[in-house]
Amino acid sequence: DTGVSQDPRHKITKRGQNVTFRCDPISEHNRLYWYRQTLGQGPEFLTYFQNEAQLEKSRLLSDRFSAERPKGSFSTLEIQRTEQGDSAMYLCASSFTQGRNNSPLHFGNGTRLTVT
Amino acid sequence: DAKTTQPNSMESNEEEPVHLPCNHSTISGTDYIHWYRQLPSQGPEYVIHGLTSNVNNRMASLAIAEDRKSSTLILHRATLRDAAVYYCILNTGRRALTFGSGTRLQVQP
Numbered sequence: 672d673t674g675v676s677q678d679p680r681h682k683i684t685k686r687g688q689n690v691t692f693r694c695d696p697i698s699e700h701n702r703l704y705w706y707r708q709t710l711g712q713g714p715e716f717l718t719y720f721q722n723e724a725q726l727e728k729s730r731l732l733s734d735r736f737s738a739e740r741p742k743g744s745f746s747t748l749e750i751q752r753t754e755q756g757d758s759a760m761y762l763c764a765s766s767f768t769q770g771r772n773n774s775p776l777h778f779g780n781g782t783r784l785t786v787t
Numbered sequence: 788d789a790k791t792t793q794p795n796s797m798e799s800n801e802e803e804p805v806h807l808p809c810n811h812s813t814i815s816g817t818d819y820i821h822w823y824r825q826l827p828s829q830g831p832e833y834v835i836h837g838l839t840s841n842v843n844n845r846m847a848s849l850a851i852a853e854d855r856k857s858s859t860l861i862l863h864r865a866t867l868r869d870a871a872v873y874y875c876i877l878n879t880g881r882r883a884l885t886f887g888s889g890t891r892l893q894v895q896p
Contacts, residue, residue, distance in 0.1 A: 675830075704883055713874060713886035714831065727883060762830050773819040773838075773878050778830030 673697075675779035677763050683785045684753055691749045692782045696765030703746050704776065705738055706762040707731065714762055720746060721768075753786045760784075791875045796891040799865045807860040807890055809875030814855050819878040822849065822860050824871040825889070831874065834860065870894045 676695045684690050696703045702721050706714035717736070718728045722743035732738075735753075740746040750757055760783050764776040792810040799805040811820065822834040835842055835849045837858070842849040848861040862869055874889040 706886075711888075713872075713888050716883045716885060719883050764830070768880075770880075773821070773836055773880060775821065775833035775836065776823075776831075776884060778832065780828070780830050 675763055675765050675777050677761075677779040677782050679782055680780070681783045681785075683787065686753060686755060686786055688753055689749065689751045690753055690784065691747055692761055692763075692784075694746045694748070694763030694765075694779060696745070696763070697767075697777055700765035700767045700777070701743070702766045702768050703740055704764040704766075705746070705748050706764065708760045708762055708781070709758075717748075750784075753784075755786045758784055758786045791877060791887055793873075793875050793887065793890045795888065796893065798893045798895060799862075799869075800895050801867060802864050805862040805865045805869070805892065805894075807862075807873050807875075807892065808857065809859070810857045811875070811877055812856045814877055815879070817880070819880070820849065820851060820855075820858050821876045821878045821884065822847070823874045823876065823886075824869075825874070826868075826871045831886075834873070836878065865892075865894045867894050867896060 678693045704719040705717040708714045716729050717732050718738050720740040735751045738748045760781040762781045764778040766774045766776050768774050821836040823831040825831045837849045850859045872889040872891050876884050
């Protein structure tokens with residue numbers, strides 16, 4: 672078990688550019704979550720997948736954001752036309768969940784995005 | 788969704804027990820109580836969870852009130868490494884976890 676890994680750890684980009692982040696969940700975890708966290712706040716939910724299917728999206732996920740999880744393994748989160756307000760830590764988590772069991776989430780250490 | 792209420796911050800001395808409270812008066816019968824903590828520059832880390840009975844693991848203990856409207860995370864002997872933000876979250880099993888602002892725990896040597 673190598674844990675949830677995220678790449679890159681840090682990204683600095685200019686306003687208007689597109690960025691893409693990758694998350695590799697713990698193998699055999701069927702659920703994958705994306706959260707965003709700004710300084711001094713708790714993580715805010717963005718979206719989650721069960722296998723390949725995107726089951727829930729937050730209202731925070733504007734049209735400029737898109738997430739994919741092809742083949743139910745790794746996931747990517749793309750932000751188009753970045754804005755300074757997108758600067759945040761983007762966290763990925765995974766879990767193995769069947770029915771309504773309460774498996775804990777395992778988080779990666781995040782990708783810190785700075786938009787200049 | 789049921790919400791939780793936690794103090795913004797707490798202080799403790801090293802090697803003393805710490806009791807972190809959480810109120811969740813609108814909890815429903817099937818909601819689990821989860822606790823996570825977040826150390827600086829890291830993602831949140833699962834600590835413990837429970838439904839009705841008190842729970843113990845190697846990291847902490849979780850004491851759940853009989854009416855389930857509150858719970859307490861207990862760190863038996865705080866260390867400097869326990870300084871973190873602690874989040875109390877209700878897990879409905881139907882939706883993704885919703886984090887609040889948590890309790891920032893400071894541990895004094």
